[in-house]
Amino acid sequence: MRAEELKGHLDAVLLAALEGGPRHGYAVMEALRQSTGGRLDLPTGTIYPALRRLEQAGLIRGSWSVVGGRRRREYRLTAAGRRALSGKRADWRDFAATVSAALEGRLCPDPG
Amino acid sequence: MSGPRLISDYLAVLAAELPASIVEELADGLAETYRSHLRQGLAPDQAAESAVAEFGDPHAIAADFARVNPARRGARRLLATGPVVGGCWAALLITGRAWAWPVPLPARIGFGLTLLTVIGLLAAAALWTRCRPAARAGIAGCLGIAAIDTIAITSAMLAIPSVTLVMIGAMAASTARVALSVQSLRPILT
Numbered sequence: 001m002r003a004e005e006l007k008g009h010l011d012a013v014l015l016a017a018l019e020g021g022p023r024h025g026y027a028v029m030e031a032l033r034q035s036t037g038g039r040l041d042l043p044t045g046t047i048y049p050a051l052r053r054l055e056q057a058g059l060i061r062g063s064w065s066v067v068g069g070r071r072r073r074e075y076r077l078t079a080a081g082r083r084a085l086s087g088k089r090a091d092w093r094d095f096a097a098t099v100s101a102a103l104e105g106r107l108c109p110d111p112g
Numbered sequence: 113m114s115g116p117r118l119i120s121d122y123l124a125v126l127a128a129e130l131p132a133s134i135v136e137e138l139a140d141g142l143a144e145t146y147r148s149h150l151r152q153g154l155a156p157d158q159a160a161e162s163a164v165a166e167f168g169d170p171h172a173i174a175a176d177f178a179r180v181n182p183a184r185r186g187a188r189r190l191l192a193t194g195p196v197v198g199g200c201w202a203a204l205l206i207t208g209r210a211w212a213w214p215v216p217l218p219a220r221i222g223f224g225l226t227l228l229t230v231i232g233l234l235a236a237a238a239l240w241t242r243c244r245p246a247a248r249a250g251i252a253g254c255l256g257i258a259a260i261d262t263i264a265i266t267s268a269m270l271a272i273p274s275v276t277l278v279m280i281g282a283m284a285a286s287t288a289r290v291a292l293s294v295q296s297l298r299p300i301l302t
Contacts, residue, residue, distance in 0.1 A: 024140065024141070024144075025137065025140075026141040026144040043167060043168025043169070043172075044166050044168065045138065045141075045168040045173040046168055046172070046173065048134070048138055048141065049176035052177065052180050056180060056185075070143065071136050071140065072137075073136075
């Protein structure tokens with residue numbers, strides 16, 4: 001899956017990658033590769049601006065540490081980020097169920 | 113080209129456009145990517161080529177950062193307040209017959225030119241697609257708008273003897289904008 005196909009869902013995917021604990025940019029990318037079995041073909045550099053945008057929105061919080069003599073920025077979910085992730089997951093399930101029903105000609109499951 | 117040289121050249125492209133703290137973060141990620149390819153058995157040159165390719169076009173990364181630049185966001189917010197604050201002051205100047213105030217012509221022209229310069233700086237910060245010049249223009253614009261509002265409030269207090277509702281409205285609008293300028297300045301400087 002390429003970056004443009006992920007457009008609109010990148011925030012949710014990044015929040016999900018941070019759900020297990022704090023991670024730096026490269027570790028976020030590695031977590032996404034592992035969770036998707038390598039099917040997410042995203043230039044690593046593009047996730048850094050996205051992480052800054054999520055930080056500005058108060059959904060994650062960044063902090064610096066020093067690892068092996070290099071400064072490293074790690075991100076962790078905030079309470080608002082956890083709520084946003086939960087909402088985005090629910091939205092995605094609705095969206096996926098609706099589009100699957102439309103594409104496969106099945107009845108859409110009752111959301112209630 | 114040697115592996116580390118390819119990586120330092122890539123980082124130099126980013127450093128020309130982005131603040132040092134962002135470049136540091138990207139350098140850490142790129143070093144991790146490079147090391148990961150070395151661990152997979154690639155030669156240093158191949159590992160560097162793969163790491164750089166995996167990171168993507170540095171100009172595209174810089175452009176993405178420019179879109180989330182706090183200077184751009186702050187400048188847009190301050191520009192959006194312009195018509196409201198300006199309208200409040202226009203009402204005060206008209207009802208207070210400002211043309212009869214004993215303000216020397218050079219001071220009036222100086223204030224007008226400063227206002228236009230600050231608006232120009234904020235517009236540049238809001239539209240520039242390069243982080244560093246946008247941040248510099250944003251800092252100057254935020255400080256400029258805070259100074260203009262402070263001068264306007266002080267001048268009104270000295271020039272208008274009786275407090276009116278219109279005056280309170282204009283001063284409240286400017287005070288709120290000074291607070292917004294300070295709030296916008298903080299993320300640009302950190």
